[in-house]
Amino acid sequence: MAFRHRADLPIGPDDIRAAAARLHGVAVVTPLLESEALNGLIGGRLLLKAEPLQRTGSFKFRGAFNAISALRPTAVVAYSSGNHAQGVALAARLKGISCAIVMPADAPRTKLEGTRALGAEVVTYDRAREDRAAIGAELAERLSATLIPPYDHPLIMAGQGTVGLELAEEAARRDVRLDAALVCCGGGGLIAGCATALAELTPGTAVYAVEPEASDDTARSLASGRRETNASDVKSFCDALLAPSPGELTFTVNRALLAGGLAVSDREVADAMRLAFRHLKLVVEPGGAVALAAALAGRIETKDRTIAVVLSGGNVDAGLFAEILAADRS
């Protein structure tokens, strides 16, 4: 329990418990899935946290609702590739406040439409040439709105950390010891929160960040000890994981608590999406499937081990999903 007292970290287990209390009865306690077939493929045991079944189709609602509940703003602005956008939009609607979101013009259609359907004003920008953070800050000032950042904020990390809290609680309920946990990583908010919860509740669990090969800034940053940046022309269909570099606060947590960083190819991600379709009956978006891809591709030892995997979201366009299914090579 020494961990509770790490004053050098921006969040602790109590922040996650406070977030869980705010989310109680509002967020879905998503199921922890298991499949005989996937277990057979890895020669071990996979427990999969199904965040595509969360409200708005990804874990992002947790952090957004936690932040908005705690900060009590009168209007909010956010910039997001789409999942944070929908999370903030729903949280704002539930709180009865207005909401504007800055989104890339090439975001998946389902994310753009989903955000608008939740009542948010959507402002699009060019991902290659414009700075979303600057646009978001400007918009916030103009509208006298509070900016809800996508990951680099204690309340966001704590909200996302309820994924790890539920994971550890359900594993305990099933009397299962988790050897490792694989969590996707864009800006690092989800994994920072999960690692904080797991460090307290299952301190023997090795937590790994999983990223697309082309956007492996956290893996490189963990190796070098300082925040590294991705090339600006990153090509990956994992649209949810293309943050340019680790957050300042998230990296402070992740550097202290993670066992390492793993990277997977888009092809491995597509394989994982097909296997989730077939054996879990779950729609997982590319960015949501990287952790499963890492387990299936053998990036860590899986034989006779029990591995928790966070499937972080399921907001993928029907056309892309159909293409991926049709490209099945098995």
Add this chain to the structure above:
Amino acid sequence: MAFRHRADLPIGPDDIRAAAARLHGVAVVTPLLESEALNGLIGGRLLLKAEPLQRTGSFKFRGAFNAISALRPTAVVAYSSGNHAQGVALAARLKGISCAIVMPADAPRTKLEGTRALGAEVVTYDRAREDRAAIGAELAERLSATLIPPYDHPLIMAGQGTVGLELAEEAARRDVRLDAALVCCGGGGLIAGCATALAELTPGTAVYAVEPEASDDTARSLASGRRETNASDVKSFCDALLAPSPGELTFTVNRALLAGGLAVSDREVADAMRLAFRHLKLVVEPGGAVALAAALAGRIETKDRTIAVVLSGGNVDAGLFAEILAADRS
């Protein structure tokens, strides 16, 4: 509570409670999903029981495991279009007994492969020209195996009825009154069990059988009062729901307890599958989506009402699912 004493029916609530006890810790207590977007589409509230997340990808594991647990056979045989096949195969494997399954040669590939992967011997037959019941009975005699029928048996109905039991219990936990429940119907085992549970636990809930238009034997049987038969050349992609006529025992229950029968077109089913993909992130097979299709197509009044819908399975080939997604007309 008068219902408890209906001695004219082949199963009662106590049979379902006994099944729930046998399934405890073995079957998944599947989540009851809800979506803001789907609620908006019907102007009411939908609560969706997600049986694609059940072991083997459909509710069929419940009845199979219940029957095999209670009968304690040394070997089993079954005939099935694929979901009962996988349910029986897994239940047999968990009990350590051998298993042979008679399946249509044109069953979905995922169901044929899934059944074989669970260790069952698969014998295929021609759906148009051969009688699966006769083949199953012959095989059972040759192997000295017990035949596990797909629906027309009290233990099968009771096992499937645990879907209704969980549904009613979760609705009570959320303090929700169910105005209606829509349940798919092939041979009628699932809905007979669900109606039995709901009649006791939420007696005000109107339970409707939903079938493909081309295979609406139960709807016609409920209207005429006797067991009607479908044409032998039925064309529908709802492969799981093509039983030729209601079962004798299932129809005895269904005639007594159901509010009526509804029918939907394959096109309406495809629309429902796309909406489940988009808003629930769930893979639902055609036969598993008929009840959702009936709600979305307005077959019953949904405005300001709360409707439970059973999504019964998710075993659909990737190729067909991709075609259905690609055909999106929205």
